[in-house]
Amino acid sequence: MIRKLATVVLAFVAAGSMNASADQLDTVIQRGTLNCGVVLDFPPMGYFDKDNNPAGFDVDYCNDLGAALGVDVNVLNLTWGDRIPSLVSGKTDVVIGSTSDTLERAKSVGFTYPYFVFKFQVISPKDKQISSFDDLKNLKVGAALGTTYETEYLAYAEKNGWGTDNYTAFKSENDAFLGLYQGKVDAIISTNTNIATKLQSEEFEDFVAGPFVPKYDDVVGLIAKRSEGAWIQYLNLFLVHQIRDGNLDKRYNQHFGSDAPADLIQTLRDNK
């Protein structure tokens, strides 16, 4: 009896110590659920459909990743600012949320290979006449707080001596578009993909896409805990397979209405 008990206890201890060394990849597989963080106010990458369910390119990538791992997918809605806290706090295993892979951020969090490339662009009402980035000088410009395009705009404004009086920060991407729609600002800076999607809606029919932020490609990756090397390796391979197995084209078609452009695929391949 005592021997039996001891065996059981030992088995538990062994299981426990094995668990302790399990990395994120094991944890996800054993849990049977992937907690995937997505920024759901960034169409067409992430948004809520009319039934208030998560939808978009990033959400589909979560589902593809879940399918590859053979686990269920739990999509968590994050704001830009939530992305890191959610990883650090273990609420999410991976964030597929268009995170620009800056070296400053890479000190804190682990990036995968790039999975998408954005351009930063201006959107404004048709009557505003913005043909170059310098036309923004005397206009009220907005962007979402803590994004790379906010940083880019502010750096450009500082370099040209515009000051920051004309700048308005918004808590989120959606708030920025709502602000533009209401007329709080004359123009906002966002990504080309989000702008293209917004311009197809009735609400934004009087708006027009303007110039790109000069000399800047926004290369984004998935993020995970920096210490989870093996997990990040898996994610990298997943991204390679998304291209190779045609999932990138499929998802691109669904959300942008065409095959993924050759230069996007080339960039993704070059950068890895």
Next chain:
Amino acid sequence: MTYEFHWNVVFQKMPELLNGAFVTLHVSVLAMLLGIVIAILLAIAKMNNSKPFCYVATAWVETARNTPALFQIYMAYFGLGAFGIHLSPYVAVLSALVFINAGYLTETFRGGFQSIPSTQYSASKSLGMNSIQVYRYIILPQMLRRIYHPMTNQFVWSILMSSLGILVGMSELSGTTQRLQSLSFRTLEFFIVAAVMYFIITKLVLISSSLLSRKLFRGEI
């Protein structure tokens, strides 16, 4: 605990954080001053018998007291925006705080005023004082003593609530913290420093308020 703290990022950004703290203090002081002025008017309106003024004052007070501050700020920013009235994040937060401060202080002032028996007024009159003297020497000093504490609390409350500026992209202490942590992803470090800064600010306010009260009321509070 596996988290490695990187404090030097925070120290590099100290000037920006301090600037944020200054904006926090700035907006709360202004919200308090404007709130007091409006509250005095509302308290007079409420104690007055002229109906329309009384209704406006009551509606103001009840709305301010019975809805969340977060809601008021959204309303000032995006709610008014739907009417084409565009306030900057700073002004939106300021007006929401003024609105709420005025709502709460109205009741404080009214309570303070009503707590002083009207017999004192007649007594002072019979001693030969005129109305202004009665208010200046008898009513107001006692009233101030009674409302001083609730007013200090309201001030601390507005400092804390100005942190909601984060939700409309205002660059006060919380908004600045949020921006800086987004750029470097050092969430814990930046928020810990912000918490310490708020603590110091509110403590300084409370200490100076109690020093001032000692001077004003010579320890009789």
Next chain:
Amino acid sequence: MNSLFTPLSWNDTGFILTGVMNTVTISVLAIVLGTVLGLIVGFIRAESNKLVNMLFGGLLDVLRSVPLIIQLVLFSTFVGAAGIPLDPFVAGSIVLSLYTMAFMSEVFRSGFESVPVSMQTAARSLGMNHWQTIYHIRLPIGLRAVFPSWLGVALSVIKDSALVSVIGYMELLRTSEQLISRTQQPLEILIGVGIFYFIISYPLSSYGRYVERKMAI
């Protein structure tokens, strides 16, 4: 391609109701836990010596002098970094309850201290022991005196629960924000939210003032 903006519809009722229920759940939980903890801490503070008082006082001070929104973000990030990730509801409930406790304990402490010492002496001279004095004299009298202040704190908790949205809890305000994003109709939705809070809060706060007036006379 799916359409991005869709107007508010009756299909959203269930979604909004979930938000309402979540707001009610977390508020009630925080009020109950905050009250129980506040009662204990308030009693300890009224009873104990200076040193214990200072220790408790310091902790409560921090809870009262740091904005709730910062406490929420800090706590939920911290527990995660420490290896015990909590979901937004649990993390939010803990922070909101402790925050409530900080205010409740002061309310109860002032209630206990408001019972005159002579009354306690009288009770003891009638043959009651220490605990009987507490149970029959200090608790009922002290608690009755603080009912309006208690209600005031409880009401502010209902309103402050809106902040738990920042760590991702889908309460009423976050629900409505999501709807605003989808519908671009901020005004209608915000007014609806405002009315909801008002309907819950107004009757209670009026009742509180009524009791206060009655007690003053």
